[in-house]
Amino acid sequence: MNRKPIxxxxxxxxCSWCWGFAPxxxxxxxxxxxxFDVKLVIGGLRPGQKEPVDTSTKNFLTNCWTxxxxxxxxxxxFGLLERNDFVYxxxxxxxxxxAVRQLADEDTALEFYxxxxxxxxxxxxxxxxxxxxxxxxxxxxxxxxxxxNLYASDDLRDDTYNDFAIARSFLISGFPALALVDGxxxxxxxxxxxxxxxxxxxxxxxxxxxx
Numbered sequence: 605m606n607r608k609p610i611x612x613x614x615x616x617x618x619c620s621w622c623w624g625f626a627p628x629x630x631x632x633x634x635x636x637x638x639x640f641d642v643k644l645v646i647g648g649l650r651p652g653q654k655e656p657v658d659t660s661t662k663n664f665l666t667n668c669w670t671x672x673x674x675x676x677x678x679x680x681x682f683g684l685l686e687r688n689d690f691v692y693x694x695x696x697x698x699x700x701x702x703a704v705r706q707l708a709d710e711d712t713a714l715e716f717y718x719x720x721x722x723x724x725x726x727x728x729x730x731x732x733x734x735x736x737x738x739x740x741x742x743x744x745x746x747x748x749x750x751x752x753n754l755y756a757s758d759d760l761r762d763d764t765y766n767d768f769a770i771a772r773s774f775l776i777s778g779f780p781a782l783a784l785v786d787g788x789x790x791x792x793x794x795x796x797x798x799x800x801x802x803x804x805x806x807x808x809x810x811x812x813x814x815x
Contacts, residue, residue, distance in 0.1 A: 611632070618694040620665070620725065623676075624676030624678045647776060653694070661692070666685060697731045704746065706760070
């Protein structure tokens with residue numbers, strides 16, 4: 605049996621355009637499930653941030669989230685931006701998603717990624733609080749204590765930074781982005797938010813190029 609190609613999806617759980625892209629990538633996964641598998645690669649948007657977001661950043665995020673909502677229809681709750689103590693560190697949710705990948709599988713990691721996005725953007729749950737992720741685990745049958753131990757491990761941190769390195773190796777400079785991989789053959793498919801109707805012909809062209 606021939607191995608299917610893999611569609612690499614480069615994204616970040618705290619990338620607003622990736623939240624806007626969530627319905628698109630899910631439709632891609634369903635419509636092309638017989639042609640390729642989808643692998644989420646966490647790109648590393650702002651890992652390791654320490655300082656709370658300042659007024660300039662809040663204004664930038666407000667404008668960006670408004671644009672994403674207008675383009676994609678995805679819901680946003682702006683309440684979190686009213687806090688003065690929120691740190692926009694993308695490492696913590698990235699660790700959580702890679703942990704779930706290791707404790708489950710690729711499909712579960714992508715679904716969990718979308719749940720984390722929804723928790724952050726729609727429900728304003730704090731991504732710096734591990735309980736944001738713990739409360740999502742029962743849906744997947746993942747033991748909370750096992751998750752906690754893995755989440756705190758150096759090995760998981762290394763594995764998460766390996767995802768970031770994979771994104772850099774594909775010369776990905778913005779998220780979301782897609783690349784189709786078949787063995788040693790790599791085809792960039794898209795960069796930036798796309799609706800499914802915009803994306804479908806690009807995916808088909810990439811598939812044809814692999815033949």
